[in-house]
Amino acid sequence: MAFCLAENVGATVTGVEYSGSLVTLARHRSEMKSLTDKVTFMEKDMRKLDFEPQSFDAILFWGSLVHVNAEDYLPMFRKAYDWLKPGGRLVMQGLIKSESDGTVTQEFKDYITRMCYKPITYSECLQFLSSSGLQLLEFKHRRDFYVQDSADTLDKVKKNWHKIITNVSKETLEKTVSIWEEKRRWAEDGALYICLLLAQRPLQEE
Ligand SMILES: C[S@@+](CC[C@H](N)C(=O)[O-])C[C@H]1O[C@@H](n2cnc3c(N)ncnc32)[C@H](O)[C@@H]1O
Numbered sequence: 001m002a003f004c005l006a007e008n009v010g011a012t013v014t015g016v017e018y019s020g021s022l023v024t025l026a027r028h029r030s031e032m033k034s035l036t037d038k039v040t041f042m043e044k045d046m047r048k049l050d051f052e053p054q055s056f057d058a059i060l061f062w063g064s065l066v067h068v069n070a071e072d073y074l075p076m077f078r079k080a081y082d083w084l085k086p087g088g089r090l091v092m093q094g095l096i097k098s099e100s101d102g103t104v105t106q107e108f109k110d111y112i113t114r115m116c117y118k119p120i121t122y123s124e125c126l127q128f129l130s131s132s133g134l135q136l137l138e139f140k141h142r143r144d145f146y147v148q149d150s151a152d153t154l155d156k157v158k159k160n161w162h163k164i165i166t167n168v169s170k171e172t173l174e175k176t177v178s179i180w181e182e183k184r185r186w187a188e189d190g191a192l193y194i195c196l197l198l199a200q201r202p203l204q205e206e
Pocket residue numbers: 001016017018019022044045046047062063064067068
């Protein structure tokens with residue numbers, strides 16, 4: 001996403017990632033794409049970030065908030081408010097869990113623990129957002145996309161089984177297939193879905 005923003009809209013991007021190996025990979029890609037002047041990466045826990053107020057036109061939480069605890073959402077939204085310029089946009093893409101009690105089975109709990117997911121519900125998300133002072137502009141449920149994306153990825157993994165076994169291992173292939181089968185099942189069930197949220201820091205303080 002960092003490269004996409006730099007390449008397509010000319011944005012200057014600061015990417016933040018917890019995992020050192022992913023940061024190394026991202027920096028390598030940045031060099032390969034000759035984008036080191038436009039895209040920089042920090043290896044950091046986003047909950048411990050500190051930027052000057054009003055430093056950014058836009059902030060993206062791209063698939064990352066599902067890994068933090070529910071109590072971290074409001075502080076992260078408040079920080080985003082603070083770091084955004086007035087009128088600046090927050091974009092969040094992430095996993096949201098269904099409001100329905102039916103999905104809170106032990107099997108579902110085991111799955112999200114294994115995946116290190118800590119999803120909150122749509123209404124919790126909106127509550128945290130409005131408490132932070134950010135204004136919701138748009139919220140899209142992308143359940144169908146999640147179902148399709150899980151099915152497509154599973155197809156791709158299955159089609160490339162020979163390459164994966166040769167280049168990685170049979171165990172990795174089996175584990176990957178089982179993860180994506182489970183993902184697809186929970187997506188079809190509606191227990192988890194991808195949402196796309198767009199919010200803004202109001203132009204004028206209330
Ligand atoms: C689904 S991946 C998305 C990666 C990337 N944003 C992208 O779109 O390709 C979620 C990422 O969030 C990172 N992450 C999880 N908790 C984090 C934290 N507290 N601070 C920074 N990054 C975190 C994980 O290491 C993982 O790489």
